[in-house]
Amino acid sequence: MPSRSLVRAMPALLVFLALGCGEPAPQPQPGNGFDPARFVQGRPRLDAPYIATDLEVVDAMLGLAQVKPDDYVIDLGSGDGRILIAAARSNGARGLGVDIDPARIRESNDNARAAGVAGRVAFRRQDLFQTPLAEADVLTLYLLPEVNLRLRPRILAEMRPGTRVVSHDFDMGEWRWDQRQRVGDATIYLWTVPARVGGNWTLSVGGRTWPLVLEQHYQRFAGTAGTARIEQGGLNGERIRFRADLGEGRRTFEGRVSGNMIEGGDWRATRVG
Ligand SMILES: C[S@@+](CC[C@H](N)C(=O)[O-])C[C@H]1O[C@@H](n2cnc3c(N)ncnc32)[C@H](O)[C@@H]1O
Numbered sequence: 001m002p003s004r005s006l007v008r009a010m011p012a013l014l015v016f017l018a019l020g021c022g023e024p025a026p027q028p029q030p031g032n033g034f035d036p037a038r039f040v041q042g043r044p045r046l047d048a049p050y051i052a053t054d055l056e057v058v059d060a061m062l063g064l065a066q067v068k069p070d071d072y073v074i075d076l077g078s079g080d081g082r083i084l085i086a087a088a089r090s091n092g093a094r095g096l097g098v099d100i101d102p103a104r105i106r107e108s109n110d111n112a113r114a115a116g117v118a119g120r121v122a123f124r125r126q127d128l129f130q131t132p133l134a135e136a137d138v139l140t141l142y143l144l145p146e147v148n149l150r151l152r153p154r155i156l157a158e159m160r161p162g163t164r165v166v167s168h169d170f171d172m173g174e175w176r177w178d179q180r181q182r183v184g185d186a187t188i189y190l191w192t193v194p195a196r197v198g199g200n201w202t203l204s205v206g207g208r209t210w211p212l213v214l215e216q217h218y219q220r221f222a223g224t225a226g227t228a229r230i231e232q233g234g235l236n237g238e239r240i241r242f243r244a245d246l247g248e249g250r251r252t253f254e255g256r257v258s259g260n261m262i263e264g265g266d267w268r269a270t271r272v273g
Contacts, residue, residue, distance in 0.1 A: 044100040047128070048143040052079050053168050053186075058086045060183040064190045065138045065164040067091040074098075074136040076128040076143065076151070081108030081121070083140050088117035093138070098126040133158045142168035149173050156218075161195035161257065162237030175218045178236075194219040194235035195257035200273040205246060205266065212269055240264075 053061070061083065067073060069092030075083045078097025085108075087093040099105055108123040128147075133139065133154060141148060148170050155165060156175075167189045171177055177189040198216035202209050203225050210226040214233070221233035225244045233242040238257045243250055255264025260271035 044102075046100060047147050048077055050079055050101065050104065051142070052082060053142050054184070055082065055086070057168060057183045057186045057188065058083050059090070060181060061140060061166045061168060061188050062087055062091055064179060064181055064188055065140070065166040067093050067138055069093060071137040072096075072135055073138045073140060074131070074133065075140045076131060077141070078108060078123060079104055079142075081111050081123055083142075084108075084121045084123075085112055085115050085117055087138075088112075088120040089115055094120045095122075096135075097121065097123045098128055098131045099123070100125065100127055134160065136163055139163065139165045140167075141165070141170070143170065145170045145173075155193060156196075159193045161193055161235075163193040165191045165193065178219070192219070192237045195238045195240065197221060197235065197240065197257055197262070199271060201262070201269040201271050203267065203269045208246075210246065 067087050071087075071091070071093040073084060073087045073093050073095035075081075075095065075097045078084060078099045081097050081104075084093075084095040084097045087095055097108055099108070102125050105123045105125045109118070112118040112121050112123070128143075129150070136159065139155065139159065141151070143151075148167060149172070152172050152175055155163075159165075165172075169187055171189050172191060175191065178192055179190040181188050181190075194216075196216065197214050198221065199214060201212040201214065203212040210228075212223065212225045212230075214221045214223040214230065216235075219235045221230070221235070221242070223230040223233065225246060228244045228246055231243045231250075234240075235257070239254070240257050240262060241252065241254045243252050245251070253264055253267055255262045255267065255269075262269040
């Protein structure tokens with residue numbers, strides 16, 4: 001017959017046994033020994049948190065980038081896929097979304113199927129820093145300022161001149177935006193990837209030639225044509241414009257950059273270095 005005190009102690013004894021037969025209770029640990037990463041093991045490390053763009057802002061981003069049916073749109077960090085799904089549904093575009101979080105990719109595929117655009121958009125689990133960018137006509141971003149800055153050199157080096165880049169809320173530091181728009185509480189920014197023109201060229205005008213030296217700073221450039229200063233140099237994708245006085249009064253030069261050639265009607269330039 002168990003004693004009365006044992007009966008009274010039974011519930012506590014059962015809890016004690018269930019908790020591991022007398023393992024000592026953990027001692028409180030002073031200091032910063034707590035490692036929150038242990039509690040998110042298996043979850044991907046995000047370079048930007050998941051926050052979806054409001055649909056009104058999505059529409060404005062696609063409008064600012066003038067997304068058209070033959071455009072291929074890449075959304076880096078594509079969340080639930082809403083930007084690409086809207087681009088496919090409303091603008092007829094095709095696209096690729098990449099996200100590091102597999103839950104977002106599952107959600108995006110479900111959303112694309114429900115929206116009837118699964119044949120036009122694809123979602124891939126991938127690190128955005130490993131995603132090739134060269135195929136895109138339009139790049140959409142809603143990330144963080146430092147992530148935009150890490151992407152900036154790749155955008156300028158890998159993407160075709162004329163590619164439109166649109167970012168929700170965050171700019172590109174010293175690469176100044178071409179257009180900026182407020183949408184409710186949000187700000188959206190547009191850049192057009194400029195042709196790469198820095199270096200040495202030979203400028204030919206009316207049967208004469210000048211050494212043309214250009215120093216490029218994003219979509220702006222300065223330099224010299226012979227002894228003349230290049231003024232108001234600007235690029236819009238592959239379209240180039242500058243002013244210079246080659247001895248017959250200051251004139252405007254307008255043309256199109258195509259690799260190592262610039263064609264401008266009555267003038268042209270060929271890259272020499
Ligand atoms: C602010 S949300 C933007 C979602 C969507 N583009 C939109 O505008 O609605 C950022 C997304 O980037 C994803 N992300 C964060 N770091 C990433 C990385 N290194 N590679 C790919 N995706 C990443 C997150 O999982 C999240 O879905």
